[in-house]
Amino acid sequence: xxxxxxxLAESGLDAVDARVLLQFALQVNRAWLIGHGNDEVAxxxxxxxxxxxxxxxxxxPVAYLVGSREFYGRDFAVNPAVLIPRxxxxxxxxxxxxRAAQGARLVDLGTGSGCIPITLKLERADLAVSxxxxxxEALAVARGNATALGxxxxxxxSDWFAALAGEAFDVIVSNPPYIVAGDHHLAQGDLRFxxxxxxxxxxxxxxxxRVIVAGAQDxxxxxxxxxxxxxxxxxxxxxxxxxxxxxxxxxxxxxxxGLDRVSGGRLA
Numbered sequence: 656x657x658x659x660x661x662x663l664a665e666s667g668l669d670a671v672d673a674r675v676l677l678q679f680a681l682q683v684n685r686a687w688l689i690g691h692g693n694d695e696v697a698x699x700x701x702x703x704x705x706x707x708x709x710x711x712x713x714x715x716p717v718a719y720l721v722g723s724r725e726f727y728g729r730d731f732a733v734n735p736a737v738l739i740p741r742x743x744x745x746x747x748x749x750x751x752x753x754r755a756a757q758g759a760r761l762v763d764l765g766t767g768s769g770c771i772p773i774t775l776k777l778e779r780a781d782l783a784v785s786x787x788x789x790x791x792e793a794l795a796v797a798r799g800n801a802t803a804l805g806x807x808x809x810x811x812x813s814d815w816f817a818a819l820a821g822e823a824f825d826v827i828v829s830n831p832p833y834i835v836a837g838d839h840h841l842a843q844g845d846l847r848f849x850x851x852x853x854x855x856x857x858x859x860x861x862x863x864x865r866v867i868v869a870g871a872q873d874x875x876x877x878x879x880x881x882x883x884x885x886x887x888x889x890x891x892x893x894x895x896x897x898x899x900x901x902x903x904x905x906x907x908x909x910x911x912x913g914l915d916r917v918s919g920g921r922l923a
Contacts, residue, residue, distance in 0.1 A: 657701045660692040666708045672717050673708065679721040680704035716845040726770040729777070731800050736792035737767040738853045739845060743910045744830055747884050747917050748774050750908060751828050754880045757781050762822075762874075764815055764829035764867060765789070767853060769797030771828060773806040785824075787813035790850075815863075816870040823876045829867055830884040835860040860885075861892055868896045875922040882919035890915030 659677060666673040678688060680703040681696065696704075707720050718724040718739040723732050726740035727748060733739055748771060755761060758781050763772040766786035776784040786808055788794050794810055801808045811818045834855040840846055846854060856862035864885060871881040881902065885893050890907035897905040902920025910916035 656695045657698075658693050659688055659696060662696060662701060662704055666704075668708055668711055672711055675717055676707045676711060676720060677704050680707060714844070714847060716848055718845075719848060726768075727774045727778075729774070729804060731768050731770045731773070732796060732803065733768050734796060735848060736790065736850060737796050738830075738849055740768055740770040743912075743916055744771065744884060746908060746910055747771065747828055747830060747882060748778070750882050750917055750919065751775060751826050751880075752778055754882070755779065755782055755826050758783065759825035760785075760823070760876070761826040761828065762786065762819065762824045764827065765831050765853070765863075766797050766810065767793050767830075769800045769808065769810070771830065772808045772810075773797075773801050773804055775828075776806040776808050777804060785809040785811070785819075787811050787815070787818060789814045790853075793850075793853075815866055816874055819874055823874055823879070825876050825879045827867075827871050827875060827879070827881045828883065831863040831867060832856045833860045833864060833885045833889060835886075860889060861896070864889075864893060865896060868900050868902075872900060872922065877922060879922050880919055881922070882917055884917050885915070887914040887916070890918055893918035 662677055663673045681700050710720060716739055718733050719735055723730045724740050727745055731740055760783045761775055762785040764787055766772055766788045769786060772784045772786040775782055794812060798810055832853055832855050834841060836855055836857045867883060894905050894907055897920040903923045905920035907915050907918040
Protein backbone atom coordinates (compact mmCIF):
# COMPACT_ATOMS: atom_id res chain seq x y z
CA UNK A 656 0.00 0.00 0.00
CA UNK A 657 1.31 3.43 -0.96
CA UNK A 658 0.57 6.27 1.47
CA UNK A 659 1.04 10.05 1.33
CA UNK A 660 3.68 9.80 4.05
CA UNK A 661 5.61 7.25 2.01
CA UNK A 662 5.41 9.29 -1.19
CA LEU A 663 6.70 12.38 0.57
CA ALA A 664 9.56 10.51 2.21
CA GLU A 665 10.69 8.88 -1.00
CA SER A 666 10.25 11.88 -3.34
CA GLY A 667 13.83 13.13 -3.08
CA LEU A 668 12.49 16.68 -2.88
CA ASP A 669 12.55 19.56 -0.46
CA ALA A 670 9.73 18.98 2.05
CA VAL A 671 7.73 22.03 1.00
CA ASP A 672 8.01 21.27 -2.73
CA ALA A 673 7.01 17.65 -2.13
CA ARG A 674 3.97 18.65 -0.09
CA VAL A 675 2.76 21.20 -2.65
CA LEU A 676 3.10 18.72 -5.49
CA LEU A 677 1.38 15.94 -3.56
CA GLN A 678 -1.50 18.22 -2.63
CA PHE A 679 -1.83 19.07 -6.31
CA ALA A 680 -1.68 15.46 -7.44
CA LEU A 681 -4.27 14.37 -4.86
CA GLN A 682 -6.31 17.59 -5.14
CA VAL A 683 -6.36 18.00 -1.36
CA ASN A 684 -5.24 20.66 1.10
CA ARG A 685 -2.51 20.57 3.73
CA ALA A 686 -4.92 19.73 6.54
CA TRP A 687 -6.07 16.63 4.65
CA LEU A 688 -2.49 15.48 4.18
CA ILE A 689 -1.79 15.85 7.89
CA GLY A 690 -4.89 13.92 8.84
CA HIS A 691 -4.61 11.20 6.19
CA GLY A 692 -0.88 10.60 5.98
CA ASN A 693 -1.31 6.84 6.32
CA ASP A 694 -4.27 6.42 3.95
CA GLU A 695 -3.87 4.49 0.74
CA VAL A 696 -3.22 6.56 -2.37
CA ALA A 697 -4.83 5.47 -5.62
CA UNK A 698 -2.26 4.17 -8.13
CA UNK A 699 -3.10 6.84 -10.71
CA UNK A 700 -2.60 9.65 -8.18
CA UNK A 701 0.65 8.11 -6.95
CA UNK A 702 1.90 7.88 -10.52
CA UNK A 703 0.93 11.49 -11.16
CA UNK A 704 2.89 12.61 -8.11
CA UNK A 705 5.90 10.50 -9.07
CA UNK A 706 5.95 12.11 -12.51
CA UNK A 707 5.71 15.61 -11.02
CA UNK A 708 8.48 14.84 -8.54
CA UNK A 709 10.73 13.65 -11.33
CA UNK A 710 10.19 16.85 -13.29
CA UNK A 711 10.88 18.92 -10.18
CA UNK A 712 14.10 17.03 -9.52
CA UNK A 713 15.08 17.95 -13.08
CA UNK A 714 14.62 21.60 -12.14
CA UNK A 715 11.17 22.59 -13.41
CA PRO A 716 9.62 25.26 -11.19
CA VAL A 717 6.86 24.12 -8.85
CA ALA A 718 4.72 27.05 -10.00
CA TYR A 719 4.76 25.79 -13.60
CA LEU A 720 4.11 22.22 -12.50
CA VAL A 721 0.98 23.15 -10.55
CA GLY A 722 0.05 26.06 -12.82
CA SER A 723 -0.20 28.79 -10.21
CA ARG A 724 1.66 30.96 -7.71
CA GLU A 725 0.38 33.10 -4.86
CA PHE A 726 0.91 36.85 -5.02
CA TYR A 727 -0.49 39.36 -2.53
CA GLY A 728 -2.69 36.64 -1.06
CA ARG A 729 -4.24 35.55 -4.36
CA ASP A 730 -3.49 32.64 -6.69
CA PHE A 731 -2.39 33.61 -10.20
CA ALA A 732 -2.24 31.16 -13.07
CA VAL A 733 1.22 30.90 -14.61
CA ASN A 734 2.89 28.96 -17.40
CA PRO A 735 6.29 29.15 -19.15
CA ALA A 736 5.12 32.19 -21.15
CA VAL A 737 5.31 34.41 -18.04
CA LEU A 738 7.59 35.07 -15.12
CA ILE A 739 6.68 33.46 -11.82
CA PRO A 740 5.41 36.17 -9.44
CA ARG A 741 7.76 36.75 -6.52
CA UNK A 742 7.04 38.25 -3.12
CA UNK A 743 9.68 40.96 -3.63
CA UNK A 744 7.46 42.51 -6.30
CA UNK A 745 4.72 43.12 -3.74
CA UNK A 746 6.78 46.16 -2.68
CA UNK A 747 6.13 47.72 -6.09
CA UNK A 748 2.38 47.24 -5.58
CA UNK A 749 2.47 48.78 -2.11
CA UNK A 750 4.40 51.83 -3.32
CA UNK A 751 1.99 52.37 -6.21
CA UNK A 752 -1.06 52.08 -3.96
CA UNK A 753 0.40 54.62 -1.55
CA ARG A 754 0.91 57.15 -4.37
CA ALA A 755 -2.36 56.65 -6.23
CA ALA A 756 -5.01 59.24 -5.42
CA GLN A 757 -8.71 58.44 -5.59
CA GLY A 758 -9.61 57.53 -9.17
CA ALA A 759 -6.02 57.61 -10.36
CA ARG A 760 -4.99 56.17 -13.72
CA LEU A 761 -2.26 53.52 -13.59
CA VAL A 762 -0.48 51.42 -16.19
CA ASP A 763 1.81 48.42 -15.78
CA LEU A 764 4.45 47.99 -18.47
CA GLY A 765 5.43 44.41 -19.35
CA THR A 766 2.68 42.87 -17.27
CA GLY A 767 3.42 39.15 -17.73
CA SER A 768 0.94 37.20 -15.61
CA GLY A 769 -0.91 40.41 -14.77
CA CYS A 770 -0.25 40.02 -11.06
CA ILE A 771 0.66 43.69 -10.57
CA PRO A 772 -2.26 45.49 -12.29
CA ILE A 773 -4.82 42.91 -11.19
CA THR A 774 -3.70 43.29 -7.58
CA LEU A 775 -3.83 47.07 -7.86
CA LYS A 776 -7.41 46.94 -9.15
CA LEU A 777 -8.57 44.40 -6.59
CA GLU A 778 -7.02 46.38 -3.74
CA ARG A 779 -8.44 49.67 -5.02
CA ALA A 780 -11.61 49.39 -7.09
CA ASP A 781 -11.54 53.17 -7.69
CA LEU A 782 -8.40 52.98 -9.80
CA ALA A 783 -8.44 52.92 -13.61
CA VAL A 784 -5.84 50.27 -14.38
CA SER A 785 -4.24 49.35 -17.70
CA UNK A 786 -1.49 46.89 -18.60
CA UNK A 787 0.63 46.21 -21.67
CA UNK A 788 2.93 43.45 -22.82
CA UNK A 789 4.69 42.71 -26.09
CA UNK A 790 3.94 38.97 -25.77
CA UNK A 791 0.57 37.68 -26.97
CA GLU A 792 1.08 34.53 -24.90
CA ALA A 793 1.68 36.56 -21.75
CA LEU A 794 -1.39 38.71 -22.39
CA ALA A 795 -3.50 35.58 -22.70
CA VAL A 796 -2.35 34.51 -19.24
CA ALA A 797 -2.95 37.99 -17.81
CA ARG A 798 -6.43 38.24 -19.29
CA GLY A 799 -7.28 34.81 -17.94
CA ASN A 800 -6.16 35.85 -14.47
CA ALA A 801 -8.17 39.07 -14.65
CA THR A 802 -11.28 37.12 -15.58
CA ALA A 803 -10.74 34.45 -12.95
CA LEU A 804 -10.16 37.01 -10.19
CA GLY A 805 -12.83 39.44 -11.31
CA UNK A 806 -10.56 42.41 -12.01
CA UNK A 807 -11.45 45.01 -14.63
CA UNK A 808 -8.08 45.80 -16.19
CA UNK A 809 -7.58 47.11 -19.72
CA UNK A 810 -4.88 45.02 -21.39
CA UNK A 811 -3.16 45.78 -24.67
CA UNK A 812 -0.36 44.45 -26.84
CA SER A 813 2.42 47.02 -26.84
CA ASP A 814 6.18 47.39 -27.00
CA TRP A 815 6.45 49.54 -23.88
CA PHE A 816 4.67 52.84 -24.71
CA ALA A 817 3.99 52.16 -28.40
CA ALA A 818 0.21 51.62 -27.99
CA LEU A 819 -0.23 54.42 -25.46
CA ALA A 820 0.13 57.43 -27.76
CA GLY A 821 -1.63 60.47 -26.35
CA GLU A 822 -2.39 58.82 -23.01
CA ALA A 823 -1.28 60.08 -19.61
CA PHE A 824 -1.27 58.27 -16.28
CA ASP A 825 -0.89 59.25 -12.65
CA VAL A 826 1.29 56.24 -11.84
CA ILE A 827 3.40 54.11 -14.18
CA VAL A 828 4.82 50.86 -12.81
CA SER A 829 7.00 48.17 -14.32
CA ASN A 830 8.99 45.07 -13.47
CA PRO A 831 11.11 45.04 -16.64
CA PRO A 832 13.83 42.60 -17.71
CA TYR A 833 16.89 43.80 -15.78
CA ILE A 834 19.30 40.87 -15.42
CA VAL A 835 22.63 41.48 -17.15
CA ALA A 836 23.34 39.33 -20.20
CA GLY A 837 25.41 36.29 -19.30
CA ASP A 838 24.64 36.50 -15.58
CA HIS A 839 25.25 33.03 -14.12
CA HIS A 840 21.87 33.08 -12.34
CA LEU A 841 20.15 32.72 -15.72
CA ALA A 842 21.51 29.18 -15.90
CA GLN A 843 20.44 28.25 -12.38
CA GLY A 844 17.25 27.18 -10.61
CA ASP A 845 13.84 28.30 -11.81
CA LEU A 846 15.33 30.97 -14.08
CA ARG A 847 16.41 28.28 -16.52
CA PHE A 848 12.75 27.61 -17.33
CA UNK A 849 11.36 31.14 -17.30
CA UNK A 850 11.11 33.28 -20.48
CA UNK A 851 14.58 34.73 -20.98
CA UNK A 852 13.24 37.84 -22.68
CA UNK A 853 11.33 38.68 -19.51
CA UNK A 854 14.43 38.25 -17.34
CA UNK A 855 17.28 39.90 -19.24
CA UNK A 856 17.64 42.74 -21.73
CA UNK A 857 20.55 40.81 -23.29
CA UNK A 858 22.70 43.85 -22.50
CA UNK A 859 23.80 45.67 -19.34
CA UNK A 860 20.53 45.19 -17.45
CA UNK A 861 19.54 48.83 -17.80
CA UNK A 862 18.51 48.97 -21.47
CA UNK A 863 14.77 48.66 -20.84
CA UNK A 864 14.95 50.83 -17.74
CA ARG A 865 16.45 53.62 -19.86
CA VAL A 866 13.57 53.33 -22.34
CA ILE A 867 10.99 53.40 -19.55
CA VAL A 868 12.55 56.36 -17.72
CA ALA A 869 12.75 58.40 -20.93
CA GLY A 870 9.38 57.40 -22.34
CA ALA A 871 7.40 57.83 -19.12
CA GLN A 872 7.90 61.59 -19.26
CA ASP A 873 5.49 61.76 -22.19
CA UNK A 874 2.89 59.61 -20.45
CA UNK A 875 2.81 60.91 -16.90
CA UNK A 876 0.33 63.53 -15.73
CA UNK A 877 1.91 66.47 -13.90
CA UNK A 878 3.10 65.21 -10.52
CA UNK A 879 2.75 61.59 -11.62
CA UNK A 880 5.00 58.83 -10.34
CA UNK A 881 7.20 56.33 -12.17
CA UNK A 882 8.09 53.23 -10.12
CA UNK A 883 10.05 50.23 -11.37
CA UNK A 884 11.69 47.12 -9.98
CA UNK A 885 15.36 46.41 -10.62
CA UNK A 886 18.30 44.32 -9.46
CA UNK A 887 19.84 44.58 -6.01
CA UNK A 888 22.90 46.36 -7.44
CA UNK A 889 21.05 48.75 -9.78
CA UNK A 890 19.67 51.28 -7.30
CA UNK A 891 22.39 53.87 -7.80
CA UNK A 892 22.26 53.63 -11.59
CA UNK A 893 18.45 53.81 -11.55
CA UNK A 894 18.47 56.94 -9.39
CA UNK A 895 21.03 58.53 -11.70
CA UNK A 896 18.82 57.87 -14.72
CA UNK A 897 15.77 59.33 -12.99
CA UNK A 898 17.61 62.40 -11.74
CA UNK A 899 19.21 62.95 -15.13
CA UNK A 900 15.79 62.87 -16.76
CA UNK A 901 14.47 65.55 -14.41
CA UNK A 902 12.37 63.51 -12.00
CA UNK A 903 12.11 64.77 -8.42
CA UNK A 904 11.76 62.99 -5.07
CA UNK A 905 13.96 60.27 -6.58
CA UNK A 906 14.65 57.39 -4.24
CA UNK A 907 15.21 53.66 -3.93
CA UNK A 908 13.24 51.38 -1.64
CA UNK A 909 14.59 48.15 -0.17
CA UNK A 910 12.81 44.80 0.09
CA UNK A 911 12.39 42.69 3.22
CA UNK A 912 15.92 41.36 2.77
CA GLY A 913 17.27 44.90 2.89
CA LEU A 914 18.25 44.88 -0.79
CA ASP A 915 17.58 47.68 -3.27
CA ARG A 916 14.46 46.59 -5.11
CA VAL A 917 12.36 49.51 -6.46
CA SER A 918 13.35 52.99 -7.60
CA GLY A 919 11.14 55.83 -8.64
CA GLY A 920 10.55 59.51 -8.98
CA ARG A 921 7.85 62.07 -9.54
CA LEU A 922 7.38 64.20 -12.65
CA ALA A 923 7.87 67.81 -11.60
